[in-house]
Amino acid sequence: MSTSTNGTKIQPNEEQKERVTSKISEVRNRIEKASKDAKRNSPPRLVAISKLHPPSSILAAHKNDTIEDQIHFGENYAQELEAKAKVLPTSIRWHFVGKLQSNKAKLVANIPNLYLIETVDSIKLANAIEKIRSNLKEVDPLGVYLQVNTSGEENKGGLAPLLNEKDVEGSELFNLAKHIIEECKALRLAGLMTIGSATNSKANREQQEVEMKDQTAEEIAAQARSQNPDFDTLYTSRKVLVNALRTSLDQSKVGDRYSKLVQATEQNSDHSGAWGGLELSMGMSNDLEVAVRAGSNNVRVGTDCFGVRPASRDEAMEGMKDELEG
C-alpha cells in the first residue's frame, strides 16, 4: 500500500502486479540487449507510457517486490496526468507526451514532480510554460523537448525537421530552440522528440536483431537509421540544429547554461550520447530495438509495458474513477 500526497490509498491486485512487472522486465531486457548489440556505452531511459491505465497499474510498476522500481512514466492528456499525479507518489518522474494547448499548460506545468514536457511546438506554448514555472519557488529549470514532425503526416504534431543547413533560415524549429535557450530561464532545452509514421514503426517489429554484429558502433547506428527514416530525420535535425545554434547564440543571454551545446564539436563521435547536450526521444513498443540502435536517449513504451489499452477514453476513465477520487 502506498500513501500519496493527498492520502489516497491505491492497491494494485495480484493480476496487475504480475502483468506489469513481467512486461516491464521484458522491455528492459530488450533495451539491454539492443544497447549491447549496438555497442552503446549506456542504455536509453525507459519511459513507461501509462495513458488510459489506472493509477494502480502505475503503482504496481513504481513500487514492487520483484523488479527495480520504474521511475519514469508518460501521459498524453493534461487532465489525466493532473489527476493521476495527485493520487500517486511524488517519487514518480512524469513526462508529458501529448498535444498541449497553451491554455492547458498550467495543469501540467504546476505538477511538482513533472520531469519533462516532450511536445513543445510553439513560442506561445514555451512562453506559457515559462510563465508558470518562473512563479514556482525553488525548482530547477524544467526540461523540454521540441517535437519534430519527421514523417510529414498532417495528423502528426510537431515542427518541420532540419534536413540541411539551408533549412535553418526561417525555420520554426531553430527559432523556437533559440528562443527557449535565450529567453526562457525557467526551462532547459533538453532534446528533440518524434512519434514517426506507424508504417515505419510496424516494419521495425521484424528488425529486432542486428544484421552484422561485426560492424562498428557507428555502422550499426547508421544501419538502424536506414531502417527507419523517422529516426534518421530526427538525428539529422539535431545535427543541423546544434551546428546552427552553436554559432548564433547571444552569449550575453546564455552565459554558461548551455556549455555542452556551445562546445559541441563538428562530429558526433558518440552516437548514443546526448550530442550537444540534446537528447533524442524516439522509439515505442514496435520500433524499440531499432530506436536503441539508432541512438535514442529516451524510449516511450506503452503497450509492451502495460498491455493493450482500453478501447476508448471514456471506458478507461470510467474504470479508474474510484482511484482518481480517492
Ligand SMILES: *Cc1c(COP(=O)(O)O)cnc(C)c1O
Ligand atoms: C501512446 C504513446 C506512446 C506509446 O505507444 P506504444 O505503441 O503503446 O508503445 C509513445 N509515445 C507517445 C507520444 C504516445 O502517445
